[in-house]
Amino acid sequence: MKSRSNRAHEILIVEDSRTQAEKLKYLLGQDGYNVTVATNGQEALELARKRKPTLIISDIVMPRMDGYTLCQEIRSQPNLKDVPVILLTSLASPQDIIKGLQCGADSFIRKPYDERYLLSRINYILTNQELRKKEKVQIGIEIYLAGQKHFITSERQQILDLLISTYEEAFLLNKELKARQQMLDHSYRWLNGLYAIAGSLNSSTSKQEIADKVLEQILLLPGVQAGWMSFLEEGSVSRIISVIGPPEMVCKQGALHDDCSCLNKLLSSQLRQATNIPECELLKEARTGSGGPHQHACIPLLAGGRALGMLNLVGPQQGLFSVEDLKILNGIGSQIGVAVERAQLYEKLEEEVEKRTSALTAEIAQRKRIEEVLRDSEERYRLLFEANPHPMWVYDTDTLAFLAVNGAAIRHYGYSREEFLAMTIKDIRPAEDIPLLMDNVSKVSAGLDKAGIWRHRKKDGAIIFVEIISHNLIFGGKRAELVLANDITERRQVEEALRRAHEELELRVRERTAQLEVANEELEAFSYSVSHDLRAPLRGIDGFSQALLEDYADKLDEDGKDYLHRVRAASQRMALLIDDLLDLSRITRSQMHREIVDLSAIARTIAAELSKTQPERQVEFCIAEGIVANADARLLRIVLENLLGNAWKFTQKQPQAKIEFGAVEQGDKPVYFVRDNGAGFDMAYSDKLFGAFQRLHTTAEFPGSGIGLATVQRVIHRHGGQVWAEGAVGQGATFYFTL
Missing domain, CATH: 3.30.450.40 (GAF domain)
Known part of the structure; x- marks a missing residue:
């Protein structure tokens, strides 16, 4: 509750800390005082001259002008010297008291201050202010403090107030020190007890x-x-x-x-x-x-x-x-x-240690039994090692020295056991093979290792080829390798003879193949040349025969006309044969351009073209979707034209003809096929189907030159594939090919 009587009092606060100044201003304002704040002594002095305060509360440590100097300045001003001054101090030494008396301060308040005590001191000083005005007695006192003499010239009441405030602060400080000492004693007992308890827990x-x-x-x-x-x-x-x-x-x-x-x-x-x-x-x-x-x-x-x-x-x-x-x-x-x-x-x-101890005891007993079994096993191993008909030895993988050899090694290589045990595995190798041996030894892996075929040198200097199988082990506490050597010198000689024979045979095959390729090229060139040269006279025969029929028909009897018609038909068949031969020659000599080819699309196009030639026929085409191949598109069209064309031709006598094109998987590659339900053929003559000019039906039954399937076979062979056929008379045929 604010006091109305305090409103007449103006208090000037001098504090450079904004936080402390606001805190003190709030405290005094709550108690009803009018408060003004200055941040340093110089500013406070100017404010006091302009408006005389009732009381000044000042911090001591401030920039520009400290609290002591401010107090002295206040006392030197005639119109301000009666204003009470309270100094906020830490009372760190007796010199603080002397300085307060010398500057004329009225009271000390120790920082940090108790708010109620501060308000009581302010109230006391303001209450006794009128008494001090009546009893102003300037006295001089000479005192000794800390070995120095000081002369104090202050009013008696002022000195008394300052000393009382100092005594009160000292009393409060002593009370705090006792409380802190009790707290320290209490904390010491706790620490002592905690230390003892911690030691008990640790042990x-x-x-x-x-x-x-x-x-x-x-x-x-x-x-x-x-x-x-x-x-x-x-x-x-x-x-x-x-x-x-x-x-x-x-x-x-x-x-x-x-x-x-x-x-x-x-x-x-x-x-x-x-x-x-x-x-x-x-x-x-x-x-x-x-x-x-x-x-x-x-x-x-x-x-x-x-x-x-x-x-x-x-x-x-x-x-x-x-x-x-x-x-x-x-x-x-x-x-x-x-x-x-x-x-x-x-x-x-x-408990675990006890269990583990029991387990270890059992394990030790088990190990002893295992050691006995191992000794028996090693004894059997020695017997097998010595009795093996192939040379065997054990060598140190660090020094390469022989550690043990069997009787077969002694007999086969010609060294005695003592000689072997004084040697390393490098001593049975030709000098030029040692670098490769050292590289192989550095790469030996754990387990069974088939080291391959090596050359060894016997004591008499003979070089033999041996096949090595080895296994790593610990021998006498050393890292070692057990080796079994199989002499394959004779087998190597036989293999070498077979290799030379094979190379000679391959050379002969290449030479014969080259000869055949030359002969084939010459034959194809000859076939092309003959076919090309025959076309001109055939055109003449056909042309003049047609002219005789048109220009001299009235002079020829029926037999003559029949002869001319036969001549024309024969020349036209001959021309067709020549065209087929030229196509066959071109297919053999033309370059291939492989790409991804949509065989389903090509088959649909050919089927549409065939249907247009005889629109009156009822033929069902079944062409599978999505069939593709990596091939020459032009050559594959020729294959499908021949196979689908043959199917169209040989189903012409069927009222309900059906032609299929599709693919099936065989192994890891597709097999393409063209199937029809036409005339078919006798499988006894299947080997003649793909020969040039080979026909299983007469021209009167089914026209043709006999070149189409030969052309198909050449295209398929050029693609590295195979072509074959299956069929039965009157039950249709199926032609298969791969690429």
């Missing part, structure tokens, strides 16, 4: 030992009179395992039960922090008369959020544990929980 290896040692040290904590510790068993049952304190404090008769409200709170997760229990029902029931406690602190023992038990402590005779004490006790509970979990782990480790 404990079981729950019982933890409880006994912790409770033995717990009485060192300030205010602790007695205590008991219990642990959870099977997650829900509490068992007290240790108690400490005078009997009348812990009330053994009936007070310490396994089942209590604290346990229920712990199990229901309601007790997670150290908590005061103001009225413990069990303790109240157990105590007799007015003796014995009825309150205690319950500290949960937690580890990883899991409740392990409780620690209960009876506190001071008057009152419960403080909030700060409970925080420390909560930390002790956590440390005990960790120690209990460590002890449980230790017990488990002990």
Whole structure:
């Protein structure tokens, strides 16, 4: 509540800290004073000259002009010298008091100040201000302080006020120091107790030992009179395992039960922090008369959020544990929980060590049995090693020295056992093979290794070829390699003879193939030349025969006309044969251009062209979609024109003709086919189908030159494929090809 009487007082605050100035302004304003703020002594002096304040409160340490200097300036101004001045100081030394007296300060307020004390000092100074005006007595006092003489010229009341304020501040400071000393003593007892408890926890290896040692040290904590510790068993049952304190404090008769409200709170997760229990029902029931406690602190023992038990402590005779004490006790509970979990782990480790010891004992016994088996195995191995008909040896993979050799190696290479054991594997290799040997040795892998075929040198200097198989092992504590050598010198000689014969045969085949290619090229050139040269006289024969029929028809009888018609027909067939021969020659000599070809699209185009030649025929074309191939598009069109054209031709006598084009998978590549239900053929003559001028039907039955299938075969062969046919007389035919 603001005081109305204070509104007449103007207080000037001199403080360079904006935060401190605002705090002090707010405090005085709440008490009803009018407040003005200056940030330094110079500014304060100017404000005081303009408007005389009732009271000045100044900090001492400020820039430009400190509090002492400001006070001296105030006292030197005639119109300001009666304004009371309160200095805010730390009172760090007696010199502060002397400086305050010398500058004429009225009072000291120690920082940080108590707000109520500050307001009381202001009120005191303002109340006694009129008295001071009436009793202004300037006196001089000579005093000695810290070995120095000081002469003080201040008013008596001013000196008295300053000394009283200094004494009050010293009294308050001494009170604070005692309180802090008590706090330090209290903290020391806590630290001493915590140190002792930590040492107990570090040296404990079981729950019982933890409880006994912790409770033995717990009485060192300030205010602790007695205590008991219990642990959870099977997650829900509490068992007290240790108690400490005078009997009348812990009330053994009936007070310490396994089942209590604290346990229920712990199990229901309601007790997670150290908590005061103001009225413990069990303790109240157990105590007799007015003796014995009825309150205690319950500290949960937690580890990883899991409740392990409780620690209960009876506190001071008057009152419960403080909030700060409970925080420390909560930390002790956590440390005990960790120690209990460590002890449980230790017990488990002990069990595991015992189990492992038993297992190791059994393992040692097993190893001894295995060693006996290994000795028997090594004995059998030596017998097999010595009895093997092939040379065998063991060498050190680090030094390459022979460690052992069998009898077959001694007999085959001609060295004695002693000579072998004084040699390395480099000594049985030709000098030029040693670099390759060293490279191979550096790459030897674990397990069975077939090292390939090598050259070895026997004692008599003979070079033999051997096939090596090796296996790494530990021999006499050394890393070693077991080697089996198979002499393949004779087999190598036979293989070399076969290789030379094969090369000679391949050379002959290449030579014969080249001769055949030359002859074939000459034959094709001759065929092209003959076919080309025959076309001119055939055109003449056909042309003159036609002229005789047209110009001299009235002079020829029917036999003559028949002869001329036969001549024309024969010349036209001959011309067709020549055209087919020219096409066949071109196909053989033309270059191929492979690309992705849509065979389904080509087949549909050819089918449409065939249908236009005889629109009256009823023919069903079944062409599969999406059939493609990597081939020469022009040559593949010739193949499909011949195969689909033959199917069209040989189904002309069928009232319901059907022609199919498709593909099937055979192995890992497609097989293309053209199938019809036409005249078919006898499979006994299938080998003649693809020969030039070979026909299984007469020209009168089905016209043609006999060149078409030969052309198909050449195109397919040029693509590296095969072509074949299947059929039966009167049941149609199927032509297959691959690319």
